[in-house]
Amino acid sequence: MAALPIDTAKFTGIICAVPPSPRVANRETGQLKIDRTTGKTMYQVGLCLMSGASADVVNVSVPGEPAGVQLGMPVHVRDLIAMPWENEGRHGIAFRAEEIRPLAAPAAAKGGGQ
Numbered sequence: 001m002a003a004l005p006i007d008t009a010k011f012t013g014i015i016c017a018v019p020p021s022p023r024v025a026n027r028e029t030g031q032l033k034i035d036r037t038t039g040k041t042m043y044q045v046g047l048c049l050m051s052g053a054s055a056d057v058v059n060v061s062v063p064g065e066p067a068g069v070q071l072g073m074p075v076h077v078r079d080l081i082a083m084p085w086e087n088e089g090r091h092g093i094a095f096r097a098e099e100i101r102p103l104a105a106p107a108a109a110k111g112g113g114q
Contacts, residue, residue, distance in 0.1 A: 002083075003081040003082070003083045003096075004081060004082045004083070004084075005079075005080070005081050006080040006081060006082055006095075008076075008077050008080050010051065011049050011050055011051050012050050012051055012052065013048075013050040013074060014047055014048070014049055014050070014074065014075050014076075014077055015047070015048045015050070015072060015073065015074055015075065016045060016046070016047060016048075016069050016070060016071055016072065016073045016074075016075055016100075017046040017047060017048040017057045017071070018044075018045065018046025018057075018059070018071070019045070019046075019069070019070060019071050020043045020044070020045045020062075020065060020066045020069055020100075021043065021044055022041050022042070022043055022044075022065075023041075023042040023043060023044050023061060035063035035064075037063070038063045038064070040063040040064040041063075041064065041065070042061050042062070042063055043061070043062050043063075043064065043065055043066060044059050044060070044061055044062075045059070045060050045062060045066060045069060045075075045100055046058070046059050046060075047059075047060050047075065047077065047100070058095050059095065060077070060080065060095040060096065060097050060100065061094070061095065061096045061097075062096070062097050062098070062099065062100050063098070066099075066100040066101060067101070068101065068102045069100055069101065069102055070102075073102050073103075074102070074103040075100050075101060075102055075103060076099075076100070076101050076102075076103050077097045077099070077100050078097060078098050078099040078100075078101075079097055079098035079099070080095065080096070080097045081095070081096050081097075082094070082095055083095075083096065
């Protein structure tokens with residue numbers, strides 16, 4: 001099935017709801033899932049996607065560890081896609097991004113004093 005791009009600019013906020021953790025490919029051996037293109041370990045991050053008065057938490061896979069991303073932190077997501085899947089009567093949507101990183105902290109006002 002086709003990968004569907006998601007315009008993250010339409011969200012009013014994106015926050016880390018579940019911290020990054022490596023994805024496991026084989027639970028019996030503990031082998032981690034590796035991205036075929038980059039060779040990096042795949043990580044999963046739970047993101048709260050907010051739009052107006054609604055919010056949804058989705059698990060997003062990303063190649064490589066998202067450095068500095070912590071619980072409750074606003075994040076930037078690059079190239080988010082949704083991929084519908086079906087396997088043996090089960091179905092769902094998998095989400096993947098090329099990068100998840102913390103939003104830059106706003107610069108402190110200079111020289112203002114109290």
